Amino acid sequence: MNKNMKILIVDDFSTMRRIIKNLLRDLGFTNTEEADDGSTALPMLQSGNFDFLVTDWNMPQMTGIDLLRAVRADDRLKHLPVLMVTAEAKRDQIIEAAQAGVNGYVVKPFTAHALQDKIEKIFERVNG
Amino acid sequence: MTHDEIIQDRLQQAVVERAESLQASLAEGDWATASLLLEQINDIRNQPLHDEVAKLTRELHSAILDLQIEGSNPHAQEMSQINDANERLHYVMKMTEKAANDTMDLVEASAPLVNYISYEAQSLTADWQRFTRREMPLEEFKDLARRIEAFLLRSLHDSDQMSGHLNDILLAQSFQDLTGQVIKRVTELIGYVDQSLTRMGGMAKTVDQVAGIEHDHETLQKGSQMQYDTSKGEGPQIRADKAEDVVSDQVDVDDLLSSLGL
Numbered sequence: 252m253n254k255n256m257k258i259l260i261v262d263d264f265s266t267m268r269r270i271i272k273n274l275l276r277d278l279g280f281t282n283t284e285e286a287d288d289g290s291t292a293l294p295m296l297q298s299g300n301f302d303f304l305v306t307d308w309n310m311p312q313m314t315g316i317d318l319l320r321a322v323r324a325d326d327r328l329k330h331l332p333v334l335m336v337t338a339e340a341k342r343d344q345i346i347e348a349a350q351a352g353v354n355g356y357v358v359k360p361f362t363a364h365a366l367q368d369k370i371e372k373i374f375e376r377v378n379g
Numbered sequence: 380m381t382h383d384e385i386i387q388d389r390l391q392q393a394v395v396e397r398a399e400s401l402q403a404s405l406a407e408g409d410w411a412t413a414s415l416l417l418e419q420i421n422d423i424r425n426q427p428l429h430d431e432v433a434k435l436t437r438e439l440h441s442a443i444l445d446l447q448i449e450g451s452n453p454h455a456q457e458m459s460q461i462n463d464a465n466e467r468l469h470y471v472m473k474m475t476e477k478a479a480n481d482t483m484d485l486v487e488a489s490a491p492l493v494n495y496i497s498y499e500a501q502s503l504t505a506d507w508q509r510f511t512r513r514e515m516p517l518e519e520f521k522d523l524a525r526r527i528e529a530f531l532l533r534s535l536h537d538s539d540q541m542s543g544h545l546n547d548i549l550l551a552q553s554f555q556d557l558t559g560q561v562i563k564r565v566t567e568l569i570g571y572v573d574q575s576l577t578r579m580g581g582m583a584k585t586v587d588q589v590a591g592i593e594h595d596h597e598t599l600q601k602g603s604q605m606q607y608d609t610s611k612g613e614g615p616q617i618r619a620d621k622a623e624d625v626v627s628d629q630v631d632v633d634d635l636l637s638s639l640g641l
Contacts, residue, residue, distance in 0.1 A: 266479040273483065309612030316610055338615040340626050342635060347610065349639045356632055359615070365629050 252374045254279040256302035261285075261292040261318065262336075263310040267359075271305060271336065274363050278370070289313025293321055296328055303370075308337035308344070316344075316351060323352045332373050336361065386427045393423040431589045435582050442575045442582075461572070464565045471558040478554040485544045485551070492537040499530050 262268045268285045286292035290313040308315040322328045334355040355369040397416045404412040509515050616625045626632050
């Protein structure tokens, strides 16, 4: 796994962005940027050469699921690995995310281990 | 006799009392008196409805006063408990956010201290083992001794700082007491508002009964603004262990995803 890959963290709560950023740094990923909503994240993704997207679901303007759909609908972004880190825990929602093309799904509250595990699985699959 | 029977009785009595005069005035062609008598009978028939409406209006008024949201009151804005609850919840948000950030500041400030101790201890251990195996020239040992002294001094200083950080992290959790108290009061208010609204709902039902109005509940439900769309997100599930359609933990999520081939 390329520890230098560029990661975008999207969450409307700055504390959660900070937690994820710290956990990622602990895992050796230091090349991270942040966005506070799907609507601000999408233009960053379109112009920023990101290798990985970590997004929340519930955000005020554009939700994470809509961001995921927009990413999959964009020819240049459609292969971007996406990990959802969210409090949304309904079975229907997880199925909805899977159908929209999510690569991993972590429910909050989560552990550092769960985050690491999902990231490793995603990149095993992407690279394998 | 029930309330309804009393009303019925009173109405009958009124009709009987006026029947004779009504007949007489009709026979005489005195339309003015006849219509006056009919109006009186009508009023007596409507009296219970008026009484009921007046009673309901009074109750509605008192329910609104209880909620302290009456628009005509110039101090409504300041008095409104709902408004107050809003401010209280904002306070909770501010406090929890501050506590989270303070804690993370302290964790971030502590990490380099721990990293230094770990890194330098590893390096010194390797050199110390070389020394115990007598593989170290004297000149190098002098350097090692200096490094060990520096390490000990810095460890002393850093561990002081670390224990200060740990104490501050502990103190940052005191938000829980304050926000807990605030949330408890807001919860009480919600219970109170719920009661008042239930009372108002009961009144609305009585109005409907008295006035003989029927509502199409399906249309009312459709007009309600509280429509849930799971795509918009619902936030944390409070009763994940009890709800059937909700995953209870990450293992559950993983099982579901692998059943979908992910």
